[in-house]
Amino acid sequence: MTALFRPTVSKRILFFLLVDIVLSLLSFYMAYLLRFNFHIPERYFVHFWSVWALLVFFKIGAMFFFKSYFIIWRFFGFGDAANIVKAHIAAYGLFVVIYLLFSPVFQPFPRSVILIDFFLSILFIGLLRASKRFWNESFREHAVKPTLLVGANSKTGTIIQSALKDEIDYYPVAIAALENDGNIRDAYIHNVRIYDIERIAEVVKEKQIVSAILTETVKQAELRALVDRLNALEIKEIKQVKLLGSEHEKLEDLSIEDLLARHPKDLDLDVIEHFIQDKTVLITGAGGSIGSEIVRQCFLFGAASLVLVDNGEYNLYRIGEEVPSADLRLIDVTDEKTMDSLMASVKPEIVIHAAAYKHVPICEHNPKPAVWNNVKGTKCVIDASIAHAVEKLVIISTDKAVRPTSVMGATKRVTELYAQNVESRQTEIVAVRFGNVLGSSGSVIPKFKKQIENGGPVTVTHPDMTRYFMLIPEACQLVLQTAAMAKGGELFILDMGEPVKIIDLAKQMIRLYGKEEMIDIVFSGLRPGEKLYEELLLDESEQKTQYSSVFIARPTRYDIGQLTDDIEALLMAENKVEALRKIVPEFTREDWL
Numbered sequence: 001m002t003a004l005f006r007p008t009v010s011k012r013i014l015f016f017l018l019v020d021i022v023l024s025l026l027s028f029y030m031a032y033l034l035r036f037n038f039h040i041p042e043r044y045f046v047h048f049w050s051v052w053a054l055l056v057f058f059k060i061g062a063m064f065f066f067k068s069y070f071i072i073w074r075f076f077g078f079g080d081a082a083n084i085v086k087a088h089i090a091a092y093g094l095f096v097v098i099y100l101l102f103s104p105v106f107q108p109f110p111r112s113v114i115l116i117d118f119f120l121s122i123l124f125i126g127l128l129r130a131s132k133r134f135w136n137e138s139f140r141e142h143a144v145k146p147t148l149l150v151g152a153n154s155k156t157g158t159i160i161q162s163a164l165k166d167e168i169d170y171y172p173v174a175i176a177a178l179e180n181d182g183n184i185r186d187a188y189i190h191n192v193r194i195y196d197i198e199r200i201a202e203v204v205k206e207k208q209i210v211s212a213i214l215t216e217t218v219k220q221a222e223l224r225a226l227v228d229r230l231n232a233l234e235i236k237e238i239k240q241v242k243l244l245g246s247e248h249e250k251l252e253d254l255s256i257e258d259l260l261a262r263h264p265k266d267l268d269l270d271v272i273e274h275f276i277q278d279k280t281v282l283i284t285g286a287g288g289s290i291g292s293e294i295v296r297q298c299f300l301f302g303a304a305s306l307v308l309v310d311n312g313e314y315n316l317y318r319i320g321e322e323v324p325s326a327d328l329r330l331i332d333v334t335d336e337k338t339m340d341s342l343m344a345s346v347k348p349e350i351v352i353h354a355a356a357y358k359h360v361p362i363c364e365h366n367p368k369p370a371v372w373n374n375v376k377g378t379k380c381v382i383d384a385s386i387a388h389a390v391e392k393l394v395i396i397s398t399d400k401a402v403r404p405t406s407v408m409g410a411t412k413r414v415t416e417l418y419a420q421n422v423e424s425r426q427t428e429i430v431a432v433r434f435g436n437v438l439g440s441s442g443s444v445i446p447k448f449k450k451q452i453e454n455g456g457p458v459t460v461t462h463p464d465m466t467r468y469f470m471l472i473p474e475a476c477q478l479v480l481q482t483a484a485m486a487k488g489g490e491l492f493i494l495d496m497g498e499p500v501k502i503i504d505l506a507k508q509m510i511r512l513y514g515k516e517e518m519i520d521i522v523f524s525g526l527r528p529g530e531k532l533y534e535e536l537l538l539d540e541s542e543q544k545t546q547y548s549s550v551f552i553a554r555p556t557r558y559d560i561g562q563l564t565d566d567i568e569a570l571l572m573a574e575n576k577v578e579a580l581r582k583i584v585p586e587f588t589r590e591d592w593l
Contacts, residue, residue, distance in 0.1 A: 013069045020063065020125055021056060027120035028052045031113045047109050055114075058094050059121070062087035068129075070191040079173070079207060084126055092118050148209045148235070149175045150226065151216030152184055152194050155241045159213055159251075160190040168251065170239075173207045176200050178216060204233045211237040213251065224508075231511050238512070267477055269301075275350075275484035276301040282348035283308055284333050284381060285355030287315020290396060292322075293476045294352055299323050301480075307346045309333065309355070333377035336384070343388040350483070352394045353381045356412070360400065363408035367576040374411035376571055379418060382429065389426045394483040395419045397433040397491070403586045410580040410587040414567065416491055417583065421560045428488035432479045433553070435467060435494075444502065448509050456519035458506045461526050465502045470494070482550050491553040 032040050032048070063069055066083040092114060099106055099114075147170040149156050156175055162168045175194040177184055187194050195203050203209070212235050218226065230238060239251045281298045285291035286308035292315075298306055306326040310316040313330060320328045327346065331338050333355045343351075356374050357363050363370035378395060385393040397416050400409030419431045444467075451458045470478075475494065482492040503521065510519050566583050573579035581587050 016069050017060065019128060020060065023124040023128065024056050024059060024121060025052060027124050028055065028113075028117050030120055031117035032110075034116055035110050035113050044108055044110055047106055051106065051109065054098070055091065055095055055117070058091035059087065062091040062094075065090070067191060080129065081126055084129065085122060088118060088122050145169060145211045145237070146171050146173045146207055146209045148173070148200065148204065148212045148230075149192070150178065150197075150212055150214045151175075152177045152187075152189060153215055155215040157189050159215060159241065160192055170211060170213060170251075172213075173209060174200075174203045176203070178218065200229070201233060204235065209233075209235065211235060211239070214238065214240040227508075227511075236511070267474070268481055269477075271484045272297075272477060272480045273301045275480060276303050278302065278304045279349045280305045280307070280346065281350045281352065282306075282343075282346060283352045283354060284310070284377075285353070285396075286310045287312050287317075287319050288354060289472060290476065291352075291354035292319045293472045294354060294479065295319050295323060295326070297473070297476050297480060298352075299326075305346075307342070307348060309342070311355075333381055334372060336380050339380050339384045340387065343384045343390070347388065349391045350394070351381065351385050351390050351392070352396070352479075352483075353378060354396045355381075356396070358398070358408060360406045360408050363411070364406055367407045370407050371411055371570060371576045371580070374408070375414050375567060378415040379567060382419060382422060385429075386422070386425055386427045391426075391428065392483060392486065393419075393427055393429045394479065394486075395429065395431040396479065397431045399433060399435040401433060403588070404584060405588055407576065407580065407589070410584050410589075413584045413587070414570070414580070417556060417558050417563060418567065420489055420491060420555050421558045421563055423560060424488055428486055430483055430486035430488065430490050430492060432482050432492045432494065434470065434475055434478075444505070445509070448506055452510060452513050452515060452519060456515075457522045458510065458519060459522055459524045460503050460506050461524055463503050463523060465526075467500060467502060478550065485550075489555065491555065493551045493553055 028048075028051075032045070036044070063084070066087045068080065068083050068087055095114065099109075099111075149159060149172050152175050159168070159170075160172050163170055163172055172192050175189060175192055176197045176199075177194050178197055184194055212230050214223075214226075227238060241251060276298050281303045283291055283294055283298070283306065286295050287310040291308075291310070295306060295308060306323060307329060308316060308319060308323075308326045309329045309331050310319075311330065311332045316328050316330060320326055329342060331342065333339060333353075355377055357370050363374075382393060382395070395415060398409065398412050400406060401413040401416055402409075404410040404413055416431045416433070419429045422429065448458055478494050482494070486492070506521050510521075513519075563583070566579075570576065570579040570583065577589055
């Protein structure tokens with residue numbers, strides 16, 4: 001029974017066809033009544049039905065020609081009203097020509113009835129078409145929005161069908177074809193015309209478009225240029241079609257992550273699967289932004305068992321809820337005996353060490369716990385992994401370890417040195433260095449989002465500050481890929497693409513929220529330990545790999561006996577900064593404290 005009333009194109013055409021016939025009869029009869037002051041002489045009524053039938057025939061033909069039977073009722077707009085007027089002019093104009101050519105056949109016939117009926121018919125048919133739109137916008141919380149669909153493909157048709165079924169509050173009025181859509185300009189998808197992308201300015205103005213939906217995935221640079229173009233046309237609401245599961249699609253707001261994310265072209269999922277599948281994997285810092293995504297990826301690629309280590313109960317609980325089969329261990333990685341006991345009991349084949357303090361200003365103001373957690377914790381994990389013959393150990397590092405200006409960066413450089421120079425025996429140890437990941441707990445993006453939602457201002461530390469960015473899932477997949485091909489002792493560097501100016505990031509986010517006139521950007525000054533520019537390489541001597549997104553840095557030799565003594569001295573030192581400088585001579589730090 002429900003299927004009977006489900007809207008379809010054919011049912012909609014039949015409905016409007018029947019209603020237009022009835023309304024045409026009503027308007028024609030009322031025209032007679034008005035013409036004869038509600039007392040119609042019988043002799044003038046003799047050609048009523050034949051004239052009405054001829055007018056209806058012309059009118060319906062013209063309405064089909066101007067596509068008035070293919071509109072979506074609740075989306076009736078100014079262009080549709082104009083087409084109804086055009087159809088009437090054509091139909092009644094044709095009737096007048098026929099009347100002038102064969103006027104004796106129509107006698108007696110009051111010619112003024114045609115003029116009256118012309119206006120009444122437009123009024124009745126137009127009001128009917130506009131009625132649902134008026135009702136929706138008067139009594140619904142969200143009125144439908146004239147929308148531009150960008151891209152001509154199967155998803156485009158799906159969006160139009162969703163609009164037909166009242167599933168979305170968007171009214172597709174035009175489709176903009178992209179270059180890879182082929183030569184399909186001026187064609188139609190479900191009666192919505194396809195225009196060349198170069199014509200969108202005139203189309204947006206003509207059809208009063210206020211929103212856009214992207215139905216295709218385009219390259220990063222093209223996406224940014226397209227968004228800037230739409231923003232310049234006062235289109236602030238931009239959605240995109242994303243796959244939900246294997247069959248269904250959903251609309252999501254275009255995010256800053258979509259505009260900035262670098263999508264590596266050389267991800268080798270088969271290599272990652274072969275590396276992870278059926279292995280016991282231990283992950284430290286498993287509840288953090290990076291650690292939790294590595295957990296998800298390892299679960300996805302078929303790890304036999306997952307041992308998740310974190311010293312934060314809530315973070316461990318959250319990731320445990322996502323992976324119920326995981327073995328959750330509430331452990332501090334700086335606890336040597338506990339880490340050693342854990343390695344002995346679970347016998348992991350792969351260890352991924354993501355646990356660290358990463359927030360630069362906090363580490364600057366708390367150098368002792370930063371050194372203890374980052375250096376001592378990593379050394380404990382490395383030593384325990386070697387002692388229990390873990391096959392592969394992956395250390396997560398950072399671009400802030402390059403010529404560090406912060407305690408956090410210097411501690412990570414120390415861990416890189418230890419991982420490169422320790423006697424690893426049967427364990428292959430690899431460190432992977434990359435920049436900022438979009439949406440992590442320490443990322444600037446969540447901070448900007450909150451500031452914008454609170455009405456601003458958005459605080460940027462410096463107008464020239466730049467950072468590298470990558471999506472968390474892609475960064476974690478590249479980490480696993482580099483670990484799979486590692487032989488031990490390497491320091492891998494992930495290609496993060498082009499650096500992004502933070503002020504440009506802030507401006508783009510404000511535009512995405514449509515609040516350019518409402519939110520200011522203020523400069524707060526560099527925070528303790530921050531750099532203007534991050535680097536990924538110590539020098540230009542990096543070695544290429546078979547993957548364009550992955551490089552190997554030249555190893556830095558450091559006598560392991562001396563390094564071990566220096567690390568012990570660092571852990572015991574009162575002045576952590578001076579002790580760090582002894583191990584990492586390139587560490588430069590202002591006296592912030």
